[in-house]
Amino acid sequence: IGKLPLRGKKVLITAGPTYEAIDPVRFIGNHSSGKMGFAIAETAAALGASVVLVCGPTHLKLSGKTIERIDVTSAEEMFEAVKSEYADADIAIAAAAVADYKPATVADQKIKKKGAALQINLEPTPDILKYMGEQKQNQFLVGFALETENEIANAKGKLTRKNLDLIVLNSLNDTGAGFKTETNKVTFITREGDILPQELKAKEKVAQDLFQFIQEKLYA
Numbered sequence: 001i002g003k004l005p006l007r008g009k010k011v012l013i014t015a016g017p018t019y020e021a022i023d024p025v026r027f028i029g030n031h032s033s034g035k036m037g038f039a040i041a042e043t044a045a046a047l048g049a050s051v052v053l054v055c056g057p058t059h060l061k062l063s064g065k066t067i068e069r070i071d072v073t074s075a076e077e078m079f080e081a082v083k084s085e086y087a088d089a090d091i092a093i094a095a096a097a098v099a100d101y102k103p104a105t106v107a108d109q110k111i112k113k114k115g116a117a118l119q120i121n122l123e124p125t126p127d128i129l130k131y132m133g134e135q136k137q138n139q140f141l142v143g144f145a146l147e148t149e150n151e152i153a154n155a156k157g158k159l160t161r162k163n164l165d166l167i168v169l170n171s172l173n174d175t176g177a178g179f180k181t182e183t184n185k186v187t188f189i190t191r192e193g194d195i196l197p198q199e200l201k202a203k204e205k206v207a208q209d210l211f212q213f214i215q216e217k218l219y220a
């Protein structure tokens with residue numbers, strides 16, 4: 001493995017949350033900061049890859065200029081961007097916290113407050129990672145999972161259902177892991193059934209170890 005082991009490889013990454021509009025001023029979102037996905041993008045670029053980062057709303061900035069960044073807002077927009085970038089990717093890593101549901105209709109005007117309960121009907125958003133699993137040719141496909149119970153079993157189920165090569169499980173039960181933190185504690189679970197718990201470490205280091213692991217799988 002040389003100094004730029006991913007030179008000539010295209011790495012597609014999704015990062016950040018998605019926002020699903022309720023009306024012109026409100027949305028359904030989540031606490032994802034995008035930090036893990038951005039760390040993965042920077043690491044891939046440092047290893048020489050050609051990187052496309054599809055990211056939901058975030059204030060994060062990239063340090064390098066070599067990353068192609070596609071900003072999106074909703075799950076639907078993220079899906080469109082992924083559809084156009086996935087086919088020629090060599091490695092695809094889905095680190096985005098995509099909303100699972102969106103309002104079935106978006107109100108044209110700001111919804112007025114009334115003195116009664118308000119119902120908003122939700123419908124599922126596209127499962128972007130499932131699409132990538134279904135369309136997979138030679139891509140090495142990595143998903144993330146954040147589970148609060150039966151973590152290993154749920155993550156393994158996701159890996160199988162979405163036809164992934166590797167799933168990175170983060171636990172909300174570990175301090176220093178998860179949303180908005182600088183560190184993460186993850187477990188790598190492979191298609192072959194290996195379960196590899198990692199130490200708590202900086203998200204940058206998690207990203208480096210992830211690519212080390214992928215390279216060993218792909219090019220060893």
Ligand code: C5P
Pocket residue numbers: 014075094095096097098099100125126127128129130142143144145146158
């Ligand atoms: O099923 P769940 O949402 O927990 O799976 C998490 C993984 O799936 C993450 O890698 C996430 O980026 C991806 N995902 C996606 N599209 C969705 C939902 C999740 O790509 N609509």
